[in-house]
Amino acid sequence: MAFKFLLLVGLFFVVDGVIAQESVKQSRQESPWAWACRTGRGCVKVAKDSPVEEGDNLDNPTLAGCKLTCNGESTLWPKPRSIISLSKTLISFHPTDIRISRISAPTPKVKSLTNEAIQVLRSVIRKSIPNTQRGRNQTTKETQRPQINIQISIVSGDDRLEMTTDESYNLHVETIFATAATPNSPRSTTSVSITATSFFGARHGIETLSQIMAWDDTLGTMIMLTDVNISDSPAFVHRGLLVDTSRNYVSVPVIKKIIDAMSYDKLNVFHWHLTDTHSFPFVSTREPRLSLYGAYSPAKVYRPEDIKELVHYATVRGVKIVPEFDAPAHVGSGWEWGERAGMGQLALCVNKEPWTTYCVEPPCGILNPVNDNIYSVLSNIYQDMRDLFVSDIFHMGGDEVNFACWNETTEIIDWLKTQGRTEKSKEDFLYLWTYFQNRSLAEVDKAYDNKQPIVLWTSGLTEDGHADKYLDKNRYIIQIWTTGTDESIAQLYRQGFKLIMSNYDAWYFDCGYGQWVGDGPNNWCAPYIGWQKVYENSPRKLIVNFNETFNSRQILGGEAAIWSEQVDSTTIEGKLWPRSSALAERLWTDPDTTWRVAEHRFNHHRERLVQRGIQADALQPEWCHHNDGYCFL
Numbered sequence: 043m044a045f046k047f048l049l050l051v052g053l054f055f056v057v058d059g060v061i062a063q064e065s066v067k068q069s070r071q072e073s074p075w076a077w078a079c080r081t082g083r084g085c086v087k088v089a090k091d092s093p094v095e096e097g098d099n100l101d102n103p104t105l106a107g108c109k110l111t112c113n114g115e116s117t118l119w120p121k122p123r124s125i126i127s128l129s130k131t132l133i134s135f136h137p138t139d140i141r142i143s144r145i146s147a148p149t150p151k152v153k154s155l156t157n158e159a160i161q162v163l164r165s166v167i168r169k170s171i172p173n174t175q176r177g178r179n180q181t182t183k184e185t186q187r188p189q190i191n192i193q194i195s196i197v198s199g200d201d202r203l204e205m206t207t208d209e210s211y212n213l214h215v216e217t218i219f220a221t222a223a224t225p226n227s228p229r230s231t232t233s234v235s236i237t238a239t240s241f242f243g244a245r246h247g248i249e250t251l252s253q254i255m256a257w258d259d260t261l262g263t264m265i266m267l268t269d270v271n272i273s274d275s276p277a278f279v280h281r282g283l284l285v286d287t288s289r290n291y292v293s294v295p296v297i298k299k300i301i302d303a304m305s306y307d308k309l310n311v312f313h314w315h316l317t318d319t320h321s322f323p324f325v326s327t328r329e330p331r332l333s334l335y336g337a338y339s340p341a342k343v344y345r346p347e348d349i350k351e352l353v354h355y356a357t358v359r360g361v362k363i364v365p366e367f368d369a370p371a372h373v374g375s376g377w378e379w380g381e382r383a384g385m386g387q388l389a390l391c392v393n394k395e396p397w398t399t400y401c402v403e404p405p406c407g408i409l410n411p412v413n414d415n416i417y418s419v420l421s422n423i424y425q426d427m428r429d430l431f432v433s434d435i436f437h438m439g440g441d442e443v444n445f446a447c448w449n450e451t452t453e454i455i456d457w458l459k460t461q462g463r464t465e466k467s468k469e470d471f472l473y474l475w476t477y478f479q480n481r482s483l484a485e486v487d488k489a490y491d492n493k494q495p496i497v498l499w500t501s502g503l504t505e506d507g508h509a510d511k512y513l514d515k516n517r518y519i520i521q522i523w524t525t526g527t528d529e530s531i532a533q534l535y536r537q538g539f540k541l542i543m544s545n546y547d548a549w550y551f552d553c554g555y556g557q558w559v560g561d562g563p564n565n566w567c568a569p570y571i572g573w574q575k576v577y578e579n580s581p582r583k584l585i586v587n588f589n590e591t592f593n594s595r596q597i598l599g600g601e602a603a604i605w606s607e608q609v610d611s612t613t614i615e616g617k618l619w620p621r622s623s624a625l626a627e628r629l630w631t632d633p634d635t636t637w638r639v640a641e642h643r644f645n646h647h648r649e650r651l652v653q654r655g656i657q658a659d660a661l662q663p664e665w666c667h668h669n670d671g672y673c674f675l
Contacts, residue, residue: 073260076103077668079112084642084670105668106258107132109646110267112670118253119647120308120627121640122274128254129269133217133230134261135188137167143191149199152241156194158358159245162305163252167264169654170257186227190266192234192251196244203310203362204434205495205598208239210275211247215254217268232268243275245360246308250274253650277632278581278599280542282311282364283622286603288318290610291342298355303619303656305359307626312356312363313437313601316344319392319407322376327429328422331383336376349430357432364497365427368439369420370478374407385415391447400447403559403607408447411478412457420482424489434494435519436486440479441499445471472502476512479503483517495519497542500530507533515539519598523550526579532588535596541581543600547571548579549625551604551617558607565608573644573661576602577624577637599629619658620648642670 080086081097085108088098102111111130115121142160147153200207217232236247255266283304285292301312316324322336325345337343349363356363373389380388389407397404409416427436448454449466454474463470487493497519498504503512504520507530513520519540522531526545534541546553546567554570556563581597602625604618627633627640637644645667651658666673 076100077105077108078103079108080671082671085109085112085668086670086672087668101130102132104258104260106256106260107265110254110256110265113642115643116254116267117256117643117646117650118250119623119643119650120630121633121643122250122272123277123631124273126271126273127269128272129267131268132265133188133232133268134258134263134265135190135232136264137164137171139188140164140167140190140192142194144193144195146193146195147199147241148196149201151201152196152199155201155241155358156196156244159241159248160192160194162359163248166252166306166654167255170255170650171264172257172259175257175262186229188230188232189228190232190234192236194244194248195235195237196241197238198240200240201357202432202434203242203357203360205279207242207279208275209243209246209279209310209360210273211236211238211243211250213247213250213270213272213274215251215267215270232266242310242360245305245358246274249305249308249360257653276308276310276630278594278597278629280311280599280601281309281626281629282313282542282599282601283309283618283625284313284315284366284544284601284603285614286315286318286606286609287323287344288315289320289606291321291323291338292606292609292614293611294344294348294352296611296614297352299615299656300618301352301356301359301361302654303615303622303651303658304361306651306654306656307623308360308630309622309626310361311601312361313366313603314363315366315368315605317376318368318372319374319401319405324423324426326423326426328426329419331379332376332419332423335379346426346430353430353432362433363431364433364435364437365431366437366439366497367420367423367427368441369482370409370411370475371401371441371443372407372439373409374405377407377409380413380415385419386410386413387453388413388416388419390451394447401444402442406444406447408443409478410451410453411448411474411481412454417481417485421485421489424486428489435497436490436494437497437521438479438482438486439499440503441501441523443475443502448474472512475503479512493517495540497521500524500528500534504534505530507537509534509539510537513539521601523603526584527587529588531584532590535585535588535590538596540596540598542598543579543581543584544603545579545584546603548575549600549602551602551621552606552608555608571621573621573624574637576621577628577640577644580628580632582632600625615657616659619651619656620644620661621659623647623651623658638674641674645670 076090077085078088078098078100109117116128145156214235219230238244258265321338322332323343325333325343333343374392377389387410390410391400392407393405394400397406400406499521515538520534521542523544525547550567553567555565557565581600582592585592648658648661662673
């Protein structure tokens with residue numbers, strides 16, 4: 043086996059040239075280990091002098107080389123929906139060998155976004171190189187270095203990511219090796235072509251390109267596949283994460299890291315739950331008293347310039363930020379100024395005890411729908427959000443409305459009487475809630491000057507099969523947070539509502555931690571949800587399990603949610619990743635295969651996330667990454 047290994051390494055060096063040879067010369071002691079691509083397993087660590095097992099392939103015997111070439115999907119995550127061909131051969135290169143030969147874009151804005159996306163690619167490549175190896179001089183003469191020429195062609199001038207945006211792309215890589223080395227010619231030329239209808243598809247192609255590249259520790263150089271042909275597009279248009287920044291503040295730099303990681307997974311929606319009863323960190327230009335009264339501190343706010351920066355940052359990375367202003371419940375901190383300003387009670391039962399009577403968690407608070415001043419304040423909030431966010435949908439929250447507070451408020455009971463509602467029944471309060479929803483919707487439409495789609499959570503307005511009584515299926519998208527077996531999913535589907543899945547039994551990432559309102563060992567939605575369950579939760583299968591025919595126009599996709607009672611800037615990344623990557627492949631590829639088939643690539647992708655600076659939780663001992671297929675139970 044030793045002779046075979048040296049022969050293969052020699053062939054590898056002939057292709058890859060001087061960089062690989064010099065890195066070996068500089069190595070103090072040659073490793074006794076290699077990696078074999080083993081049939082039915084994957085990459086397995088083997089001793090160079092051990093007998094060759096049947097089915098072993100040592101064509102690319104380094105760990106990085108084996109990972110790139112061993113499996114049919116290489117190390118790509120999420121798996122493309124159509125891989126036409128991936129080579130089993132590699133070239134080595136230095137980041138300076140990459141040249142952008144042409145960007146064809148219909149508008150200056152799209153060309154500018156594409157140039158920024160290329161800079162992100164260069165940054166990602168730099169992150170993959172160990173600090174000790176960055177900036178090392180290359181000894182190969184510049185004219186003999188390999189050339190990697192990238193061409194990008196985009197058809198559409200759209201620079202906004204919308205639900206109708208075409209995110210497909212084609213990636214073609216072809217390498218031609220010099221037949222004879224000459225002093226003035228490169229040893230190889232690699233042509234990379236990315237074609238897409240939209241910038242967002244092209245950006246996904248750039249991300250895929252970054253994943254057919256890797257740093258090889260053994261060779262001391264970057265390597266990449268020589269030839270690739272991929273035609274790819276997502277299974278679902280809405281592939282998101284919900285991040286709550288009210289219960290605990292999450293800093294702008296950490297939000298940027300979350301968006302970075304989303305881009306590595308081709309997730310495209312950052313659902314921003316900006317405010318809640320606990321704090322009001324959103325700085326409203328038109329209603330500045332909300333954050334003045336409601337933020338935890340002046341340092342824990344999101345100013346207009348922060349939001350504009352984040353929106354652009356996300357757009358470059360193929361992500362749109364969808365703001366949520368939750369109402370009429372989930373309000374409290376920040377609304378106390380109403381009476382002081384002579385506007386009456388804008389929010390009721392703020393901090394009222396016992397909280398278990400009036401809300402699902404402390405502190406309580408709910409808007410006062412019969413105070414007309416509330417609608418002028420909401421109008422100003424909506425206008426501020428219109429000015430700052432670039433989104434084709436708006437999330438109005440609308441869940442967990444507890445009627446106890448309204449039932450005890452004289453002002454509300456008197457108003458209901460004027461409407462002929464005297465029983466103080468559930469139907470009376472649903473009538474009041476619908477009145478609020480319609481009036482606030484009118485303010486959203488006024489602010490945005492259109493009738494764009496509105497997202498609401500499943501709630502008392504959508505249960506018991508009566509959603510179409512209160513809500514227009516042509517205006518409202520319903521986001522499901524109940525369990526995946528809840529019959530209301532089938533009812534809403536049959537009524538024709540478009541749905542976004544976030545069933546908490548599979549996609550709530552705050553589940554399984556200790557109780558924070560008592561001394562119990564588990565919080566309300568325990569147990570902890572492992573990546574395997576995240577991966578297996580298919581929106582398509584959820585619908586089929588209700589004996590319904592799946593309609594992709596109705597099931598827009600899904601989101602994982604991280605509610606921040608027990609999360610802040612220091613802990614959020616590990617709770618989101620790598621589980622969000624499992625969500626990403628489910629929503630991009632929607633494979634019929636199980637998590638077991640994906641485990642090799644998933645374990646490797648976690649390593650790649652860490653390499654790129656994401657504090658993703660460990661999945662297994664590193665030994666398992668070095669020995670694919672041996673860590674199953």
